[in-house]
Amino acid sequence: AVFSGQKESVPILLSDPRIDVNSVDIHGSTPLHHAVSKNSLEMVRLLLSDSRLCPNVANLNLEAPLHVAAKNGYEGIVKILMKDSRTKLDCRECNGRAPLMSAAIGGSASIVKLFLEDGRADVNARCFRGLTAVYAAAAMGHTEVTELL
Numbered sequence: 177a178v179f180s181g182q183k184e185s186v187p188i189l190l191s192d193p194r195i196d197v198n199s200v201d202i203h204g205s206t207p208l209h210h211a212v213s214k215n216s217l218e219m220v221r222l223l224l225s226d227s228r229l230c231p232n233v234a235n236l237n238l239e240a241p242l243h244v245a246a247k248n249g250y251e252g253i254v255k256i257l258m259k260d261s262r263t264k265l266d267c268r269e270c271n272g273r274a275p276l277m278s279a280a281i282g283g284s285a286s287i288v289k290l291f292l293e294d295g296r297a298d299v300n301a302r303c304f305r306g307l308t309a310v311y312a313a314a315a316m317g318h319t320e321v322t323e324l325l
Contacts, residue, residue, distance in 0.1 A: 178207040178219055186219065190226050197229045204236035212241040212257075215250045224260050231263045238270040239278075247278035251286050254279075258294060265297045272304035273312075280313040285320040288313075292324060299325060 177185040179201075189195050198206055208231060211219035220241075223229055232240045242263055245253040254275075257263045266274045276297040279287040288309070291297040302308055307315075310325035 178216075178223070179210045181214065181216070181219075183218060183222070186222050190222070197223065197226050198233050200233070200235070204234065206233045206235075206241070208233070208241045209235055209239075209244060212244045212250065212253055213248075215248070215253060217252050217256065220253055220256055224256065229262075231257060231260055232267055234267070234269070238268065240264070240267045240269075240275070242267065242275045243269050243273070243278045246275040246284065246287050247282045249279075249282055249284040249287060251284070251290070254287050254290055258290065265291070265294070266301060268303075272302070274298065274301045274309075277301065277303060277307075277309040277312055280309040280318065280321050280325065281316055283313070283316060283318040283321055285318075285324055288321050288324050 177189055200206055208223050211223055234240050242257045245257060268274055276291045300308055310322055313321040313325060
């Protein structure tokens with residue numbers, strides 16, 4: 177229902193205790209991953225309203241929904257996910273990148289600023305190659321992000 181954008185069906189499905197809100201598809205993506213990928217604020221809010229939901233489930237690339245939102249520049253969704261106390265800001269994807277680094281690589285200054293203002297993300301975290309977010313942003317030519325970091 178989330179994948180096909182059936183907003184009216186999601187609350188009905190969420191009311192069923194037999195439904196696994198953290199189920200994954202063949203790519204390891206959860207309904208929350210799909211809502212984030214579609215930049216659907218409404219669907220993300222609906223899913224987060226379910227106490228059974230774990231917003232940190234990683235897909236096959238070890239990306240949590242926050243990684244997907246951060247790397248794609250979906251500022252509204254990043255804000256919603258960051259406000260949810262269940263969301264881990266320093267989870268790592270398959271290359272060891274935290275969501276802050278994903279935002280830096282994507283060149284999203286507004287999202288990097290959100291992480292910095294929040295203060296919970298480790299600015300000096302290193303990926304598996306030993307790079308930090310500031311190094312990655314500079315390497316990608318994202319001057320504004322580099323200056324923020």
